[in-house]
Amino acid sequence: MSQPHTPGTEALLGRFEVSQRFFFDAAHTLQREIEAESSARIHGHTYHAEVTLAGQPDPQTGMVVDLGQVRAHIATLREQLDHRLLDEVPGLGVPTLENLCRFIADGMASYASMLSAVRVWRESTGDGCVLRLG
Numbered sequence: 001m002s003q004p005h006t007p008g009t010e011a012l013l014g015r016f017e018v019s020q021r022f023f024f025d026a027a028h029t030l031q032r033e034i035e036a037e038s039s040a041r042i043h044g045h046t047y048h049a050e051v052t053l054a055g056q057p058d059p060q061t062g063m064v065v066d067l068g069q070v071r072a073h074i075a076t077l078r079e080q081l082d083h084r085l086l087d088e089v090p091g092l093g094v095p096t097l098e099n100l101c102r103f104i105a106d107g108m109a110s111y112a113s114m115l116s117a118v119r120v121w122r123e124s125t126g127d128g129c130v131l132r133l134g
C-alpha cells in the first residue's frame with residue numbers, strides 16, 4: 001500500500017534510485033604522457049554505462065520513472081556513440097571517461113531534475129568514472 005507523500009519527509013522515506021545500463025563499442029585516440037604511441041593510434045574499447053535517476057515513486061504508478069521510457073531515450077543517445085570514432089562526436093570533446101559521463105548527462109537533460117549519477121567504465125581494464133549530480 002503506498003503512503004501519501006508529504007514534502008519534507010524524505011529523510012524518513014528514503015530516496016529511491018532506479019538505473020539503466022547500456023554498452024557501446026567505440027574507437028578513439030588519446031594524447032597521454034604514458035603509453036603515448038599506442039594511445040595516439042586509433043583503437044577501440046567496449047564501454048559500459050549506467051544512468052541513475054532518483055526520486056519518490058508516483059503513488060499511482062508505483063514508479064520513480066518508467067524505465068522502459070528511459071531505455072527508449074537512452075537508445076537514441078547510444079546511437080551517437082556506438083560504432084563511432086569518439087574523436088569526431090560533436091559535443092564530446094577529448095574522448096575520456098570523464099567527458100563521456102558529461103556527454104551522457106547532457107543527453108539526459110529531459111530527466112535533469114532526477115539525474116543522480118552517470119557512470120562509464122571499461123571491464124577490460126577496470127577503469128571507471130562516476131559523475132554525481134543533484
Ligand SMILES: Nc1nc2c(c(=O)[nH]1)N=C([C@H](O)[C@H](O)COP(=O)(O)OP(=O)(O)OP(=O)(O)O)CN2
Nearest residue numbers: 030035039043044045046095096097098122124125
Ligand atoms: N582519467 C582517465 N584516464 C585515462 C582514460 C580516461 O578516460 N580517463 N583513458 C585512457 C585510455 O582510453 C586508454 O586507451 C586506456 O588505455 P590502457 O589503460 O592502456 O588500456 P588498453 O587500451 O591497453 O586496454 P584494452 O584492454 O586494450 O581495452 C587512459 N587513462
Ligand SMILES: [Zn+2]
Nearest residue numbers: 028030043045
Ligand atoms: Zn583508449
